[in-house]
Every structure is written in structure tokens, then in C-alpha cells.
Amino acid sequence: MSGDTAPHVVEDFFGAVQLLSDGTVVRGDEALLMPPEPFPDVPGVQWKDAVYDPARGLKVRLYRPAAAATAADAGDGGNRNKLLVLVHFHGGGYCIGSYDQLGGGHYLRRRLAADLPALVLSVQYRLAPEHRLPAAIEDGATFLAWLRGQALLAAAAGGGGGGGAEPWLAESADFARTFLSGVSAGANLTHHLAVRAGSGQIDLAPVRLAGHVLLSLFLGGVQRAATESNPPDGVSLTVAMSDQLWRMALPVGATFDHPLANPFGPDSPGLEPVALPPVLVEAPEVDVLRDRVLLYAARLKQMGKDVELAEFQGEQHGFSVRRWGQANEELVRILKRFVHRCST
Secondary structure (H helix, E strand, O other): OOOOOOOOOOEEEEEEEEEEOOOEEEEEOHHHOOOOOOOOOOOOOOEEEEEEOOOOOEEEEEEEHHHHHHHHHHHOOHHHHHHEEEEOOOOOOOOOOOOOOHHHHHHHHHHHHHHEEEEEEOOOOOOOOOOOOHHHHHHHHHHHHHHHHHHHHHHOOOOOOOOOOOHHHHHHHOOOEEEEEEEEEHHHHHHHHHHHHHOOOOOOOOOEEEEEEEEEEOOOOOOOOHHHHOOOOOOHHHHHHHHHHHHHOOOOOOOOOOOOOOOOOOOOOOOOOOOOOOOEEEEEEEEOHHHHHHHHHHHHOOOOOEEEEEEEEEEOOOHHOOOOOOHHHHHHHHHHHHHHHHHH
């Protein structure tokens, strides 16, 4: 009988995520997708986890330079020693990845904490296909509400420790210099949170969103871009992989022109009236999404938005967390200049 037919695999993303016909999701070893390369140590950076959404058990990993801890221990909590806040969302097509994954992402966040310097907050969010979009966007909004609550608690305590706020935030965070950032799907999530904040859908005060950073922005669309129709050689993300991730992440039945995939699709709200903060857009050359990313930056510039575009020749999608080389060092320098420009 047809009702006795066993569930079959509908989507299989390299064994890391399998979606069955009955909706069951089977997860495998993600480490097989990106064998861990040795990354050097980053001396003097501490990290720990905190829960921001107890109902769902969602966490944030906080990174801070040891110098900030020294200043806090010495009781020097003045604004002069406060750190800018860099909120970070990991990549993985909304289907894989983790806020606490070791390897390239962990190294990047430690380097940014040390070099900017900054208090870096790596945010966990629910993954598809168990939790299809907009679940991850809602988790990002929940985190920003939590961060606002932390800022209010810190302000009530006079800007020092105590007051019920997470100690590292109360001691070290300059909430007036808060930046959003993300890699790939995390960059897509960052875009949508910046739009919500810029259109007044999220109340952040006293947190001030000073800018946002989009690394290898993950986008989609029904009409193929040139780099999708004729991909460059040596890509890390193929068109088939991108399509599969979007199929598992978007609401059931949605097309790739869904507003969460295509910010300029037929049903996407206009961005002209949105008060977007300055944005740094990183565009690697060897990426099937390169033309989409370049169009994204160009469209925002045409609207009069503050857009800085950083193109990286010979680099792949997600290179910032795949390995470490001269391009990564240059990216850190560019990011450092950007956040300091936006902080003044």
C-alpha cells in the first residue's frame, strides 16, 4: 500500500543535512565539509558563552581582549576603555554551521576582538530545514532585544559592572558603537536585521547601530546572474549547492525571489526610505554570487546609502573563514578602518 512507503531522501547536502519526504531531518558530521586547517593562536583573547534566549536555549559566545579584563579588574570602567561591539552571525546557508564552531570562524572572531579591538558576540540561531526562515531572522531580532536589555541594565548601574547585566558587557561594551556582521547566510541575516532596525521595526536605544559588515553575502533570485550562468573556475560554493540550501531554508513553496533571498525581488519592500547604517560589502572574485553582491552594492549606492565595497581577486566565497592568508590580513585592515570611520 502507498501508505506503507518508507520515507525517502528529498535533499542531501553532502551527508551533513538530509531532508526526508516526511519532513524528518537527519544530521551528519559537518566537519567533513570543511576539514579543519591549523589556525595560529591569538594570544590575549578570552571567550565564554551566555544564554540570550532561555526559552529556546540559544546562546551567544563573547570574545574580548585580555586588556579589557585587566581594565575592568582595575576598576577603570570609563568610556575611554570601552570596546566597540561587533555582533557576528555565522554562515552555512541557514542550514549548517554554529556560533561556537572551531576553525576559521573562531579564529576570525578572535582576530577581530584583538585587532579592532572589540567585544565580539557570536550569535546562535535556529537552523533550517527544522526551522525554516524567517526563524533565524526572528532569533537575530530576539538577540538584539536582549542586547538592548543589557545596555539598559548597564546604564542603570552607571556603566560599570553589576546591575544584573552580563559582566563582560557591563564592564567593556560601548553600546553606542555597535556593528552587525556576518559571513554568507550570516551576512544575509545581518542585512535583514539592519533593514528592520533602519525602518524602525526594532527598538535598539540606547544601543546605536553604527554600521554593518557583509562578508560573502548569500543571495538568491529566479533570474540567474552572469556568474551563476557562467561560474568562474574553482568556486567553493556551486550554483547547485546554493539552490539546495535555499530550497531547505526558505518557506515551503517559496521561490528564490522570496524577499529573504532576493532583496530586490518583485515582492521585496523598497529600501530607499530605510535609514541603513554604513555598510562594508566584501565581494570575492571566485564566487557564483559575485554579480549579485556587486549589484546589491551598486543598488544601495544609487539610493544614496553609505556603501564601501571591498573586492578580493582570486578569493572564494567565504574565504574569511576557510583559511588564512594575505587576503584575510587585508580584510582585517579594511574592517578596522571601516569600524573606526563609523565610530567617529
